Amino acid sequence: MSVQHIMVIGAGQMGSGIAQVCAMAGYSVVLQDVKKEQIDKGIAIITKNLARQVEKGRMAEEDMNDTLARITPVLTIQSAAEADLVIEAAVERMDIKKQIFAQLDEIAPARTILASNTSSLPITEIAAATKRPEQVIGMHFMNPVPVMKLVEIIRGLATTDEVYETIEEVTKQIGKVPVEVNDFPGFVSNRILLPMINEAIYTLYEGVATKEAIDEVMKLGMNHPMGPLTLADFIGLDTCLYIMEVLHEGLGDSKYRPCPLLRKYVKAGWLGKKTGRGFYVYE
Ligand SMILES: CC(=O)CC(=O)SCCNC(=O)CCNC(=O)[C@H](O)C(C)(C)COP(=O)(O)OP(=O)(O)OC[C@H]1O[C@@H](n2cnc3c(N)ncnc32)[C@H](O)[C@@H]1OP(=O)(O)O
Numbered sequence: 001m002s003v004q005h006i007m008v009i010g011a012g013q014m015g016s017g018i019a020q021v022c023a024m025a026g027y028s029v030v031l032q033d034v035k036k037e038q039i040d041k042g043i044a045i046i047t048k049n050l051a052r053q054v055e056k057g058r059m060a061e062e063d064m065n066d067t068l069a070r071i072t073p074v075l076t077i078q079s080a081a082e083a084d085l086v087i088e089a090a091v092e093r094m095d096i097k098k099q100i101f102a103q104l105d106e107i108a109p110a111r112t113i114l115a116s117n118t119s120s121l122p123i124t125e126i127a128a129a130t131k132r133p134e135q136v137i138g139m140h141f142m143n144p145v146p147v148m149k150l151v152e153i154i155r156g157l158a159t160t161d162e163v164y165e166t167i168e169e170v171t172k173q174i175g176k177v178p179v180e181v182n183d184f185p186g187f188v189s190n191r192i193l194l195p196m197i198n199e200a201i202y203t204l205y206e207g208v209a210t211k212e213a214i215d216e217v218m219k220l221g222m223n224h225p226m227g228p229l230t231l232a233d234f235i236g237l238d239t240c241l242y243i244m245e246v247l248h249e250g251l252g253d254s255k256y257r258p259c260p261l262l263r264k265y266v267k268a269g270w271l272g273k274k275t276g277r278g279f280y281v282y283e
């Protein structure tokens with residue numbers, strides 16, 4: 001299957017990063033969100049990231065302008081009619097993802113592959129909202145997308161080999177490394193990462209140490225680039241909570257119960273870096 005036109009749904013931190021790397025690789029990209037402010041913010045972040053590459057002499061100004069010209073911002077999902085591949089990066093909620101996939105299935109041509117950047121939700125269940133489950137797949141990028149090398153590719157129960165191979169090829173074209181995993185809650189990445197982050201939140205909740213001390217232990221003691229509480233703020237505390245809930249419900253083990261402090265912060269609207277406050281305060 002040949003992919004030239006990519007549509008990205010959701011212009012948040014992940015969607016804008018995905019649009020950037022796809023456009024840099026030469027694909028024509030449509031970036032869709034329900035709010036204009038969010039699209040403007042997404043395009044501003046992409047422009048800033050590319051301008052930094054130009055400043056550092058790693059990209060010619062002409063290439064930056066060509067890359068930006070390959071990205072078309074839109075507010076409706078109708079552009080799926082021209083897409084060869086749709087990568088959905090909206091909020092981590094099954095009801096919203098199912099609604100988006102059902103709509104995409106109506107609008108997109110029969111050839112179009114529908115991929116989700118979900119962090120943890122079952123691809124097989126998302127695929128069941130469409131009449132083309134064999135063309136639905138997980139394409140899980142890591143944050144920050146322009147920097148992180150991995151794309152976890154998740155096969156749903158019905159995903160065909162041809163669709164898998166196309167996504168593997170697109171992943172390589174955009175300079176990332178594909179790793180194939182099966183469809184279980186949290187896949188590999190978040191089944192391992194999120195319980196560690198949740199445990200760090202319990203460590204804070206139980207007063208074992210300050211947030212700074214917890215982060216410092218993991219940074220200096222384990223050589224993690226960011227402490228787990230800083231990383232939670234970076235991922236988004238809402239996303240962290242959704243993932244823990246998927247692990248808890250999907251694997252049925254109490255060891256995955258989300259920390260009450262995480263729930264409290266999310267209820268307060270303290271979602272981390274993206275809202276200016278989480279475990280830490282950001283300008
Ligand atoms: C939740 C999920 O479903 C899955 C996930 O994504 S889990 C999250 C996975 N990601 C991580 O674990 C990230 C952990 N943190 C890191 O690797 C590093 O702290 C980091 C790469 C984010 C920043 O690295 P750093 O060395 O501390 O900072 P810094 O020197 O500012 O940045 C290094 C480079 O990354 C770039 N960078 C940093 N943040 C960036 C961003 N948000 N967008 C684009 N580029 C960014 C910088 O521009 C810099 O590039 P150059 O070297 O070309 O100048």
Ligand SMILES: NC(=O)C1=CN([C@@H]2O[C@H](COP(=O)(O)OP(=O)(O)OC[C@H]3O[C@@H](n4cnc5c(N)ncnc54)[C@H](OP(=O)(O)O)[C@@H]3O)[C@@H](O)[C@H]2O)C=CC1
Pocket residue numbers: 009010011012013014015032033034035038089090091092093096100117118119120140141142143234235236239274
């Ligand atoms: N954060 C991370 O580290 C990672 C996240 N992911 C996954 O990527 C996805 C997006 O996460 P992230 O970018 O962090 O989240 P953000 O909150 O930054 O962005 C989500 C965006 O999707 C928009 N949106 C919500 N509903 C719709 C819809 N129906 N149609 C189009 N856009 C919509 C939101 O708009 P509004 O704000 O108006 O609701 C927002 O702009 C999630 O599934 C998440 O699990 C995957 C890897 C890493």
